[in-house]
Amino acid sequence: MVSADLLVTSAPAAEAQQRAHGDRSRLTKLPFAHPTLLAPLEGVSHPAFRQLLAEGGGIGCVCTEFVRVTQTPLSPAVLRREVVFVPGTPLSVQVMGNLVSQMAEAAEAVALLGADVVDINLGCPVPKVVKKGVGAAMLKDLDLLHEVLAAMRARVPGLLSAKIRAGFDDKSHVLAIGDAVQAAGADYIVVHPRRRADFYAGTADWRIIGMLKAHLRIPVVGNGDCWYAADVQRMRRETGCDGVRLGRPALRNPWIFEQAADIAAGRTPRHPCGDEVVALVDTIIARYRAAFGYEGAVLGKLKEWCAYLLRAVPEAPTLSPSGALVGGSARAAVLRPADVEGVRAGVAAVFGGRPSTTLDLGVGGDLGLERSGSVDAPEPEPSAVTRYVGPRGP
Numbered sequence: 001m002v003s004a005d006l007l008v009t010s011a012p013a014a015e016a017q018q019r020a021h022g023d024r025s026r027l028t029k030l031p032f033a034h035p036t037l038l039a040p041l042e043g044v045s046h047p048a049f050r051q052l053l054a055e056g057g058g059i060g061c062v063c064t065e066f067v068r069v070t071q072t073p074l075s076p077a078v079l080r081r082e083v084v085f086v087p088g089t090p091l092s093v094q095v096m097g098n099l100v101s102q103m104a105e106a107a108e109a110v111a112l113l114g115a116d117v118v119d120i121n122l123g124c125p126v127p128k129v130v131k132k133g134v135g136a137a138m139l140k141d142l143d144l145l146h147e148v149l150a151a152m153r154a155r156v157p158g159l160l161s162a163k164i165r166a167g168f169d170d171k172s173h174v175l176a177i178g179d180a181v182q183a184a185g186a187d188y189i190v191v192h193p194r195r196r197a198d199f200y201a202g203t204a205d206w207r208i209i210g211m212l213k214a215h216l217r218i219p220v221v222g223n224g225d226c227w228y229a230a231d232v233q234r235m236r237r238e239t240g241c242d243g244v245r246l247g248r249p250a251l252r253n254p255w256i257f258e259q260a261a262d263i264a265a266g267r268t269p270r271h272p273c274g275d276e277v278v279a280l281v282d283t284i285i286a287r288y289r290a291a292f293g294y295e296g297a298v299l300g301k302l303k304e305w306c307a308y309l310l311r312a313v314p315e316a317p318t319l320s321p322s323g324a325l326v327g328g329s330a331r332a333a334v335l336r337p338a339d340v341e342g343v344r345a346g347v348a349a350v351f352g353g354r355p356s357t358t359l360d361l362g363v364g365g366d367l368g369l370e371r372s373g374s375v376d377a378p379e380p381e382p383s384a385v386t387r388y389v390g391p392r393g394p
């Protein structure tokens with residue numbers, strides 16, 4: 001856990017504020033069978049992807065990519081495309097926007113279709129999104145954030161969650177952001193502890209997760225740079241968070257959820273070998289062909305996924321004992337081909353026959369190709385914390 005002296009808390013003020021707003025949050029812990037959740041990934045998190053990952057087991061909840069909410073109500077086509085369930089795994093549908101009544105309406109619409117969780121995106125850092133005042137831009141206006149979320153709360157009978165970053169330009173408001181989310185009645189909060197200004201630079205500062213957990217009463221889900229299955233437990237242990245949401249690590253190692261569940265259950269987790277990666281890619285191709293119907297879409301999405309799978313291959317361009325290509329030439333072999341069959345052949349050349357010991361897919365990161373987050377971040381301490389004092393000021 002993060003030590004209490006790191007925190008500049010406002011507990012009495014927060015309690016008074018929660019009484020003033022009525023304590024609408026009902027959860028004290030996450031209601032999912034597994035604490036490891038699949039993060040929203042725009043352009044990636046389509047139903048076939050969610051289904052494929054969920055089949056491996058160990059996922060508490062899958063999430064859609066963000067659904068942009070504007071003046072126009074969400075069309076039935078968009079709702080049909082996004083609100084697609086994986087049998088047996090709860091579905092979180094993420095919405096993004098800043099228009100109070102439209103967001104409330106959209107939240108109600110997805111809740112009525114049976115979404116287990118409605119999630120609001122308060123973290124997207126992309127300039128064209130931020131320019132419109134949505135995503136991470138909402139971290140700059142806590143009154144608006146509160147107003148939108150409270151309106152959604154009023155229309156969502158089930159679970160409501162909010163995904164935040166550590167702040168927009170600085171981290172000193174992160175507890176105030178958490179206060180606003182909690183006061184508006186969200187059931188849990190997910191934090192990716194980088195500022196919007198960081199995009200994906202540096203390593204996620206897990207101390208922020210610990211600070212929020214120590215400060216808030218609603219469950220806190222940590223997210224960011226949890227690259228190895230063993231890091232899931234480490235993040236929970238070090239920060240006290242209730243759950244862990246995985247994005248890019250799930251693309252790099254799609255077995256990570258199963259491995260984390262095995263560790264939690266005291267089972268020996270498996271360490272996939274190269275042939276398992278090849279078999280997975282065959283499954284991806286078959287499923288995506290069925291889902292998308294045209295090769296262009298399959299090729300783009302396959303390459304995006306394979307770029308992450310390649311991160312488990314040591315960078316140095318050498319030949320493995322099995323004669324497979326690794327390193328720079330491996331990337332070219334997989335990502336240069338102009339058709340799906342070519343990518344598949346590249347994957348077979350790079351991964352086929354490779355023993356698991358030569359791939360960084362073990363639970364503890366034996367090859368150490370990724371740098372996971374930590375509560376020992378070398379960055380300066382987040383400074384004094386400003387407080388959220390309620391809608392439109394005290």
Ligand SMILES: Cc1cc2nc3c(=O)[nH]c(=O)nc-3n(C[C@H](O)[C@H](O)[C@H](O)COP(=O)(O)O)c2cc1C
Pocket residue numbers: 039040041042043044064065066094121122123124163192223224225226245246247248249
């Ligand atoms: C390609 C891509 C698309 C993303 N799309 C979304 C999104 O739609 N909604 C969202 O809240 N976060 C989105 N994110 C952020 C991730 O959910 C996550 O917060 C971030 O990648 C850090 O977690 P990780 O280290 O586990 O990947 C996206 C990230 C990537 C890399």
